[in-house]
Amino acid sequence: MNILVVGANGQIGKHLVKLIQENGDQARAFIRKQEQADYFKDLGAEVTVANLEDEVDTIAEAAEGVDAVVFTAGSGGSTGKDKTLMIDLDGAVKTIQAAEKANVKRFVMISSFDTSREAIQSAPESFAPYVVAKHYADEWLIDTDLDYTIIHPGLLTNEPGTNQVNLGADVERGEVPREDIAKVIYTSLKNDTTIGKSFRAVGGETPIEEAVQSVNS
Amino acid sequence: MNILVVGANGQIGKHLVKLIQENGDQARAFIRKQEQADYFKDLGAEVTVANLEDEVDTIAEAAEGVDAVVFTAGSGGSTGKDKTLMIDLDGAVKTIQAAEKANVKRFVMISSFDTSREAIQSAPESFAPYVVAKHYADEWLIDTDLDYTIIHPGLLTNEPGTNQVNLGADVERGEVPREDIAKVIYTSLKNDTTIGKSFRAVGGETPIEEAVQSVNS
Numbered sequence: 001m002n003i004l005v006v007g008a009n010g011q012i013g014k015h016l017v018k019l020i021q022e023n024g025d026q027a028r029a030f031i032r033k034q035e036q037a038d039y040f041k042d043l044g045a046e047v048t049v050a051n052l053e054d055e056v057d058t059i060a061e062a063a064e065g066v067d068a069v070v071f072t073a074g075s076g077g078s079t080g081k082d083k084t085l086m087i088d089l090d091g092a093v094k095t096i097q098a099a100e101k102a103n104v105k106r107f108v109m110i111s112s113f114d115t116s117r118e119a120i121q122s123a124p125e126s127f128a129p130y131v132v133a134k135h136y137a138d139e140w141l142i143d144t145d146l147d148y149t150i151i152h153p154g155l156l157t158n159e160p161g162t163n164q165v166n167l168g169a170d171v172e173r174g175e176v177p178r179e180d181i182a183k184v185i186y187t188s189l190k191n192d193t194t195i196g197k198s199f200r201a202v203g204g205e206t207p208i209e210e211a212v213q214s215v216n217s
Numbered sequence: 218m219n220i221l222v223v224g225a226n227g228q229i230g231k232h233l234v235k236l237i238q239e240n241g242d243q244a245r246a247f248i249r250k251q252e253q254a255d256y257f258k259d260l261g262a263e264v265t266v267a268n269l270e271d272e273v274d275t276i277a278e279a280a281e282g283v284d285a286v287v288f289t290a291g292s293g294g295s296t297g298k299d300k301t302l303m304i305d306l307d308g309a310v311k312t313i314q315a316a317e318k319a320n321v322k323r324f325v326m327i328s329s330f331d332t333s334r335e336a337i338q339s340a341p342e343s344f345a346p347y348v349v350a351k352h353y354a355d356e357w358l359i360d361t362d363l364d365y366t367i368i369h370p371g372l373l374t375n376e377p378g379t380n381q382v383n384l385g386a387d388v389e390r391g392e393v394p395r396e397d398i399a400k401v402i403y404t405s406l407k408n409d410t411t412i413g414k415s416f417r418a419v420g421g422e423t424p425i426e427e428a429v430q431s432v433n434s
Binding site: 090132 | 272273282296299301302306307310323337343345346349352353360372380415
């Protein structure tokens with residue numbers, strides 16, 4: 001399986017590329033800067049240097065020939081709200097359109113824990129725009145014909161993975177290591193039962209393989 | 218005809234409410250602050266005080282019983298990009314959802330001159346997020362079953378109206394008085410031939426009534 005990881009240089013992205021390579025699949029790391037390439041090349045991953053503010057055609061070229069696209073990019077907490085619009089919303093939608101253009105059917109979106117209309121209303125003022133951006137990106141994806149999976153992670157930590165999670169549409173908010181989210185993504189790509197599903201992912205008691213296979217959405 | 222004007226306290230909104238009242242129709246001004254009410258009450262308009270950051274249900278209450286909704290609100294140039302997301306995108310979509318909820322079929326959206334994917338790519342960095350927000354609001358509306366008209370005005374001025382415009386999908390960028398845009402809106406509401414159309418509006422040579430009746434999109 002050949003997988004384009006958009007946002008590869010993020011912490012989830014790095015775990016994910018490593019996991020893909022270690023399991024005998026082929027990752028293509030979508031990164032912004034050439035100087036970020038070494039980590040991925042050392043793992044045997046392909047590298048494509050591009051930018052989510054580029055045109056859809058450019059992003060589509062990066063997706064040429066892969067079996068799946070994972071969107072795990074984020075504008076980051078330190079950027080302004082302009083980047084929230086340009087990356088978390090428009091960058092996500094352009095990546096979706098690029099997948100369609102490159103005839104890649106499988107798409108995994110890393111969303112935010114709760115992107116519902118209610119979550120927008122109840123979010124603190126500084127966080128609400130981010131929820132809005134993720135809400136519309138998720139809605140756009142659901143409205144396509146792509147084989148999507150939308151993963152809504154809890155509070156991300158840098159703790160080592162435990163390989164144990166709780167997944168589901170209604171699980172309570174909780175922490176979850178980024179390393180475990182990477183494994184949930186990879187396992188979702190390997191399980192077509194996750195197609196058309198949106199689910200939350202937090203730390204828990206169920207081995208990831210088992211949790212993914214039986215997830216409800 | 219009973220028309221809810223969302224963003225009534227803006228300059229286009231004020232012209233529009235006046236025009237509606239002067240022509241024997243009934244405007245309902247959707248304003249944010251009670252102290253903005255006098256101008257509208259003096260014209261004989263109804264007033265509803267609410268906020269586009271409120272829930273859809275609250276906005277739907279404001280739309281109860283009208284025949285059409287006009288969205289001419291904008292976050293304004295002096296606000297941050299967070300308000301671009303909350304008002305120009307999410308506020309617009311919530312207004313659309315409110316119209317659906319209140320069973321109001323007719324919807325006129327005041328958009329930006331060019332909200333295409335190409336316009337996002339070529340916009341100056343500071344302006345692109347606004348174009349993104351308007352792009353997704355327009356796309357959302359087009360995807361509904363509402364009887365929409367999307368008006369893309371040129372560079373807005375405070376000059377007195379001339380009653381002459383150029384309308385169409387491909388007209389060149391140019392200035393246009395806000396007073397004329399108000400009249401284009403009102404005339405569009407009176408001409409069902411504009412339903413399902415998106416067109417630009419700039420200052421020109423054709424009387425507004427005639428231009429609206431023959432507009433292409």
